């Protein structure tokens with residue numbers, strides 16, 4: 001593992017990203033290449049997600065945010081949407097995914113159109129893992145960055161705050177990731193080079209890393225490569 005070889009990188013917390021966000025793309029193409037239904041790609045993608053979350057926890061990443069289902073994904077065939085929801089159900093029901101690993105689960109997005117049973121499972125898992133001190137996993141579900149900002153604006157207006165007094169910090173506290181650091185590193189596998197409405201407020205100073213590897217094939221080695229590239233970047237935040 002790269003961080004063992006490079007002691008300085010391992011010990012320097014400024015270089016290891018605190019918060020990694022991933023757009024889990026390429027499940028459909030992975031399945032197509034194998035003449036399998038798209039749902040098989042999502043099954044494989046869910047397994048990759050579990051492996052990568054475990055690995056992030058092991059190497060000391062503090063936050064991992066994954067794009068599981070966007071506000072636009074409802075446009076997909078019902079069968080595919082149901083398949084992704086069933087994968088989430090299975091994941092939520094299997095508490096061993098987080099209990100034995102000391103992983104804290106958190107869901108971000110607008111849950112209003114989700115089935116009642118999924119909402120209940122989310123609440124249960126979030127409560128059961130609330131005291132975990134390891135990695136915090138944010139699963140973005142019916143999430144859209146613009147939708148998140150609409151909710152944040154409504155929240156701020158409803159709070160009665162004077163419009164002229166609203167600050168960037170107020171907006172950061174009104175979005176779903178309130179209280180968390182912004183992502184340092186955003187990874188997109190699957191060969192596309194766009195943000196697709198993911199964390200648009202939080203991504204302002206993130207570093208980006210893209211790969212053609214399809215998400216079901218994404219491995220700890222790919223994550224190491226992304227982190228290594230990140231460690232070599234010079235983040236200036238608008239300074240010199």
Ligand code: FPP
Nearest residue numbers: 024025026027028029045046068087088091
């Ligand atoms: C994008 O690939 C992937 C999705 C829209 C769904 C991602 C969902 C999972 C990985 C499963 C989630 C489960 C858990 C437990 C978090 P795509 O289908 O757009 O791929 P394509 O571009 O090749 O068609």
